[in-house]
Amino acid sequence: MEPVEVVVRGLNVWINGRQILYNVELRALPGRITAVMGPSGSGKSTLLRTLNRLLDLIPGARAEGVVRIGPLDALKADPYHVRRLTGMVFQEPNPFPHMTIYDNVAIGPRLHRLAQSREELDDIVEWALRAAHLWDEVKHRLDEYPHQLSGGQRQRLSLARALALRPRVLLLDEPTANIDPASTEKIEQTISQYARENQATIILVTHSPVQARRLSHQLVLLQEGRIARRGPTAELLPNSETITAPELGRRLFYGLQDIT
Amino acid sequence: MPDTRRVKERLFLALVSLLALAAIAPLFHILATLAYKGMGAIIGAGLGFFTQAPAPPGSGESGGIGPALLGTLWLGLLSGILGVPLAVLTGVFIVEYRGTPLAGLARLSASSLVEVPTILIGMLVFLLLVKPMGHYSILAGAVAVSLVMLPYTVSYVERALSQLPHTYREAGYAMGMTRAQVAYRVAMAIAGRGVAAGVLVGVSKALSETAPLLFTLGSARGAYPTSLGSLLAPGDAVPLLIFQLAQTPYENWQELAWGAGLVLTLLVLLLFTLVKLLVREVRV
Numbered sequence: 001m002e003p004v005e006v007v008v009r010g011l012n013v014w015i016n017g018r019q020i021l022y023n024v025e026l027r028a029l030p031g032r033i034t035a036v037m038g039p040s041g042s043g044k045s046t047l048l049r050t051l052n053r054l055l056d057l058i059p060g061a062r063a064e065g066v067v068r069i070g071p072l073d074a075l076k077a078d079p080y081h082v083r084r085l086t087g088m089v090f091q092e093p094n095p096f097p098h099m100t101i102y103d104n105v106a107i108g109p110r111l112h113r114l115a116q117s118r119e120e121l122d123d124i125v126e127w128a129l130r131a132a133h134l135w136d137e138v139k140h141r142l143d144e145y146p147h148q149l150s151g152g153q154r155q156r157l158s159l160a161r162a163l164a165l166r167p168r169v170l171l172l173d174e175p176t177a178n179i180d181p182a183s184t185e186k187i188e189q190t191i192s193q194y195a196r197e198n199q200a201t202i203i204l205v206t207h208s209p210v211q212a213r214r215l216s217h218q219l220v221l222l223q224e225g226r227i228a229r230r231g232p233t234a235e236l237l238p239n240s241e242t243i244t245a246p247e248l249g250r251r252l253f254y255g256l257q258d259i260t
Numbered sequence: 261m262p263d264t265r266r267v268k269e270r271l272f273l274a275l276v277s278l279l280a281l282a283a284i285a286p287l288f289h290i291l292a293t294l295a296y297k298g299m300g301a302i303i304g305a306g307l308g309f310f311t312q313a314p315a316p317p318g319s320g321e322s323g324g325i326g327p328a329l330l331g332t333l334w335l336g337l338l339s340g341i342l343g344v345p346l347a348v349l350t351g352v353f354i355v356e357y358r359g360t361p362l363a364g365l366a367r368l369s370a371s372s373l374v375e376v377p378t379i380l381i382g383m384l385v386f387l388l389l390v391k392p393m394g395h396y397s398i399l400a401g402a403v404a405v406s407l408v409m410l411p412y413t414v415s416y417v418e419r420a421l422s423q424l425p426h427t428y429r430e431a432g433y434a435m436g437m438t439r440a441q442v443a444y445r446v447a448m449a450i451a452g453r454g455v456a457a458g459v460l461v462g463v464s465k466a467l468s469e470t471a472p473l474l475f476t477l478g479s480a481r482g483a484y485p486t487s488l489g490s491l492l493a494p495g496d497a498v499p500l501l502i503f504q505l506a507q508t509p510y511e512n513w514q515e516l517a518w519g520a521g522l523v524l525t526l527l528v529l530l531l532f533t534l535v536k537l538l539v540r541e542v543r544v
Contacts, residue, residue: 052434054430054433054434057429057430057433059358059359060359080436080437080438081436083433083434083435083436084436086434087434087435088430088431088434090427090430090431090434092425092427094425094427094428094430094431095431096428096431096432096446096449096450097428097450098449098450098452099449107435107445108435108436111435111436111437111441112436158431161431161435162434162435165435165436
């Protein structure tokens with residue numbers, strides 16, 4: 001599949017009459033990671049859910065504006081088609097509890113008939129679990145269930161499930177918010193590698209300036225539903241080893257006050 | 261002062277315990293009587309109790325509840341075929357299409373149906389099915405008990421599905437599943453035990469109801485419904501047999517009713533034990 005870029009223009013979103021996003025503009029390029037930061041309730045999750053039309057599931061939600069995923073007009077296209085192109089990983093690890101580790105990864109390829117044979121399916125599952133840096137830990141226990149894994153492993157399983165469909169766009173909603181440091185590191189490696197090796201377009205919502213600095217090329221700051229700042233991460237978050245994470249966050253949002 | 265408080269507290273505890281005892285005493289009385297008299301009847305009749313038809317009134321012999329037992333099993337099976345799919349799909353519809361007017365209406369109708377006296381459901385089926393057919397039938401009885409089971413199963417299914425964390429649904433949709441795939445492969449599969457419990461509760465309702473059968477089943481006390489054709493003919497069921505035989509002056513029939521009562525109780529108890537086992541949470 002061709003690499004695609006994500007372009008958002010003049011996006012306004014309402015939920016039950018309350019406006020959540022105001023005139024959001026965004027351009028995310030293939031092979032690049034765009035980090036979205038902002039305080040709780042600033043509309044980060046809503047923005048991601050607008051891109052893959054999960055917004056449709058929220059009663060009373062409405063979006064206006066333009067969202068382009070490659071050639072696709074995402075707000076007007078068939079939502080199932082949009083979601084097929086995009087993968088998503090959520091804040092809570094949510095592998096399906098009634099499916100084995102294997103089936104959790106295989107269900108996407110099965111639904112979308114990506115494998116012609118059992119061997120091909122096995123290959124996809126192994127590839128996805130390797131990509132998510134989980135393969136070595138689970139290769140002998142593929143028929144176990146997610147509740148037998150740790151939280152960090154479960155999140156990597158959710159990531160593998162999304163990667164198995166080789167999404168052109170990967171949306172990550174604070175994927176390491178409640179995850180142990182070792183798994184966080186593996187998840188970050190996975191994200192970088194997937195962007196680089198597959199020319200995927202990645203949009204990462206994160207609360208951690210350090211993570212944004214480590215991973216992202218571009219940074220978007222949302223505040224109260226509006227884009228407050230946007231630019232290369234290296235400019236907005238200068239690489240300083242001496243600055244702590246909270247200090248970095250303070251500096252970032254202190255600077256906002258001149259703008260808003 | 262503390263002493264009076266302690267005395268008051270003791271008095272209160274004694275009162276509450278006494279009232280609780282008074283509330284559960286009738287239950288134990290019924291169960292004990294049922295076990296005693298029912299066991300007596302079943303042992304007296306032997307294995308024939310489960311297979312034979314009732315003996316003639318006042319004959320001294322007891323016979324059995326064979327046709328009624330078979331009829332009840334048919335009612336359970338038919339309500340499973342007629343009522344369960346309808347109830348499960350209604351529950352799925354209410355949850356998956358929450359917020360739409362039709363789902364709201366379905367929910368309201370299902371919960372109102374619980375309040376409708378079951379005898380009225382019997383009358384409804386009498387008008388819709390028995391009168392046009394010209395006679396009672398097992399099928400009409402099954403339709404009536406299916407309507408009675410409907411709200412119970414719907415509410416169990418609805419509860420099971422709506423307790424499911426939203427994040428699993430989102431995960432399903434996010435990978436490009438359709439609504440039907442999310443309902444079937446994710447929601448129903450994870451909430452499977454809750455759904456199964458709803459089915460069992462419904463079926464046990466169908467097995468134990470009497471009122472909806474009064475106008476619909478007839479009481480073909482001696483005929484064994486062994487063919488599909490016999491489903492269109494009048495039949496019998498255990499609760500109906502109890503209701504009718506217990507009121508007769510014949511001792512051998514009263515005994516049959518006690519035995520039948522015990523059988524029905526055990527049957528329903530079995531189903532409810534299964535429900536309790538199923539309702540334990542799925543590990544998430």
